Amino acid sequence: MEYRAGGAVAKAVNGVNLVINKGEALGIVGESGAGKTTTALSIMNLLPDRVSFVTDGDIFFHGESIFKKSDREMEHIRGKSISMVFANPLSSLNPLFTVGHQIAMGIMKHEGLGKREAAERTAQLLETVGIARYRLDDYPHQFSGGMRQRVGIAAALACNPELLLCDEPTTALDVTIQAQILELMKKLQKEFSTSLVMITHNLGIVAELCQQVAVMYGGEIVEYGTVEEVFTNPRHWYTYGLVHAIPNLTGPREELQAIPGLVANAKNLPQGCKFHPRCSHCTEKCKTEAPAMTKITESHQAACWVMED
């Protein structure tokens, strides 16, 4: 899909083919601007109205097309079957309403509960995410960033969704909180078989939590497969760069290996392979022809012309 505003067109997502199964956790990895959030929003058909346009493709949930659903139908799905945790805890809660209210709104809508029962459920949810229940009536500005993110998670979990989309849920948080949240996620997966899409640029989280991983660059998936395969044997040069950019905790100190260049600009994407300007293995073909996804194993694909065997 693309964003059109003021005469400029940003091609945000240019080729994504994903399959998520029940109880599975998929990680979507990539630098900022790669199109990850857009992908997530489009799963719920929540892209901003006037500026976004889906040019091709579809999303199927339980076999039904998302894009063909009416608004009313989508409202039943959002918050109930599919839920989302947003990236920035500081701005994703409405400052004028209590935390309890914002969690309960979904409960009241989808499960038809009255205020009192919804409040009880909310209190339980808060406890689940580790916040004292009496803080129901407090306002977002009275919580720290980490707690706000937990509130966001509680709101997303309120109606036991089948699919939980997490957009950078731990980016704004410190490491210890991060760990707590990850534990929570794991618990959910185990207890409720919630499917998870974890969008992050932190490979460590993906390794901890997910079974599958997709690497995105320039709005496309450049590598896709199980976590073991992709991380131990990255075939796309971008993935390779990402994996090796992580410094080793043990062993002698080595020079950090960065990927040269800047992230591709969605308004002005390069020809051919979108990564070619930054790739050290770039060939002539890479510059003109965009590579298709090539199967490496049954559960591992990559899109590159110059893959090593």
Place this chain on the structure above:
Amino acid sequence: MKTLTRRDFLKVAGLSTAAISAMALAACGGKGETGTPSTSEPSGNKPATAPVSDGTTQSVTMEQAAAKEETWTEADADKTVVYHMGSTAHTLQKWTATGGDFLGSQMYCVYDGPIWVNPENFEYENYLATDYQLSDDYLTCDVTIRDDVYFTNGVHMTAHDLWWAMENLRASEYYPDGIVKAWRPYLDSIEETGEYSIRIKFTKPMPAFVANFGASLQIMPVETIESMGWDAYWQCPVGSGPYTYDEVDLTNSKVTLKLREDENGYWGYRKTGYYTNVKYLTFENSPEETTRIASLKTGEVDIIDNVPTSELGNLSGIDSISVNVLPSANQVFLQLACGAGDAFENKDLCRALNYAIDRELLVSSLMDGFAVPSTCGAQPGYYGYEDAPKYEYNLDKAKEFLQKANYDGREFRLVYTLSTVSNGNEVAQALQMMWQEAGINVKLEPLDVSLYDAARDARDFDIVLANIGASAPYQRLTYPEVIGNDKFNTGYQNEELRGLCQELQITVSPEKQTELLGRIFEIEADECQPNLYLYAPQKIFACQKNVTNILNHNATVLDCHAIVVND
């Protein structure tokens, strides 16, 4: 919804603003030529012995009156007339009211005076009085009033009521000196000499006596005032006129009068033969001219006053509305500094100035024709007018006099303020141009009113453009005082002129006043000192055409007591 780009927005915004402005201009326009409306006669040339209007103020002839008198009574009246004015009033007491015509119009409807000005020929006639006799030395006046007059509350009018009114003017706790200054200095004593007669003794001859001895005296039933108490009485005062106060809302300057319904009826209708079919007469203040005019056009209002000349185009051509002119209340004039050593001591210089002024042009271009160009100090129809020599516009003569005066080309200072002459800028500039043509250099100095007053007091001017209230009754007072006492410090040196004015200040006989004023204006016109009169702006009022018989007594207020509304 379709998305519009910013460019589209700007385009349409510009176009529509232009369109709206064009529509607005077209709607407000339709002025045509700004000139005299078709319904009004050209000003200034008539001797003004008859009302200046388009026949709206038609009066009933005596035969018609006789016929009507038999069949008509006040009970036949059923119409309502609404009159919106630019002035306000916050009291019903004429003497304490601060300016404006609001109360003036009501005087004729509610009260009667011993003498009135006949609206058909502007002569002074007995009204309430059957007779009044001034002694030869003008220090005594015997007045006898009719015996068949009843106030609207049934009380029979006697000399005691007239005595009471006069006595309060002479000395009273209710009227401090400052507000009855037209009377107080002149009244020595008042005594009742009979059931219907009084004798007034003056301290000195009162030139304005006859002019002021009218309805504005407010002759009221003394017994009613005494029984109700002064303050309570003024909530609803009583007079002997045809109308009573029905609804009074002074904070909003709105008063409704109702035709009297007592068994006696209004004696005045029997005397003059006038009558009315207006049962309710409402006077209300409406401060914005445009609003008044709009109200007249929609028919919400029947009469409006103070119509600015610029709005006449708006009103002309509407069949249902007639536009009329009232005698002026003031004159715009020039004063010259002509004392010893002053710029205009030399009479030839003054004459030069005078001959270079084209008064007709001033009136036609600046006042849209709605002013009477002054031909001398008095206004047409007023005392002294016939006898005085008339101004002339003659550029050659002006140049001749300039030469005679050995004019050296120096620049004169013309001082004026917009507070007193609202179109002062245009008038001053027009004069400057006219004088330029004759070769006289004049510099314009518009001043703030306080500085203007100070300049006049200190004679810090060569020429002053000024405005003076000079409606008919007061001319006898105004000129003698202004000129005779040199109130505005022109420094003029003609002793004969001064003597004449001072004599006028104690002259009561109208004939003598005419003679004196004639001579005064003669001297002024010849020497062109100290005053050069320019024009007398007229006031305009408009009404629905079917509202007829609005009377005028050669004053600036309308007499609404005998209105006849045709269907």
Place this chain on the structure above:
Amino acid sequence: MLRQLGKRLIASVIVLIAISIFSFALVRLDGADPARMLAGELASDQEVEDMRVRMGLDKPVVQQYLTYMNNVLHGDLGYSWAFSMPVSELFAIRIPQTLRISVLGILWACVFSIILGVIAGIHQGSGVDFFAMFFAVVGQSMSTVWLGFMLILIFAVKLGWLPVQGVQGARSLIMPCLCVGFGTAAHQTRLMRSGMVDVLREDYVTATRARGISRNKTYFKYALKNALLPIVTNIGGQIGRLVSGAVVVENIFNLPGMGQALITGINQRDYQLVQSFLLFTAALLVVCNMLADIVYTIIDPRITFN
């Protein structure tokens, strides 16, 4: 909170004193002499002097000011020479009329601007948005006087639907209220619209939708409250515009309110009427602003009264 309130009150009092001095000086600035005006052009100097003494204008200016302020504190707002009654009495009689058009004016302005602004903000770029912005620009630049006369011309004279002036029942309030509220409605439409646009861009709006809340509820319950905040404080400032609007409108439509009294007072150099009116308006503004701030703190939990 109370301490803040106290501080605020003291500041307000200082502002009011400053305004009283300022208005006292302002009316006397043009040098015209009200005693002479009241006494008349042909009055002798003695008569003008007498009048001056009666009006209390012979005393030194500072003393006049102190007397005036002393009286004000005792509830005596002075005596109006133009209306021949105490100013406080005049206020009491005339204020209801002014309030009527002002309150109705601000009511329609708020309702209209909020509705239009919200719809325009939601449907940014659409025809409604276009109209709203056009209205906002034109309305803010339009002269109230011109608008008043145009309305009279169209609706009273040409169409005859409404009365030109005066107080003739509810119908005569329509055009005046329209005029009084017009500038405010335009200004607030713009504020509401941009406020709404800004709020709709926030993450929490998307997050609300993500919980399944319907579009309308998201906009009109959850986003609107946030967008209304700047409007609340703005209303406090709009009171000033309303008062000046009322003055003009009352004169054009001949409504017997405070505004018309003020114009009469100015024309006749009725010092005490004008001074008291200015003081009163200033006090009103101060109070309204303070109220708006208080309301703001009530609505927005993030703000304490600072």
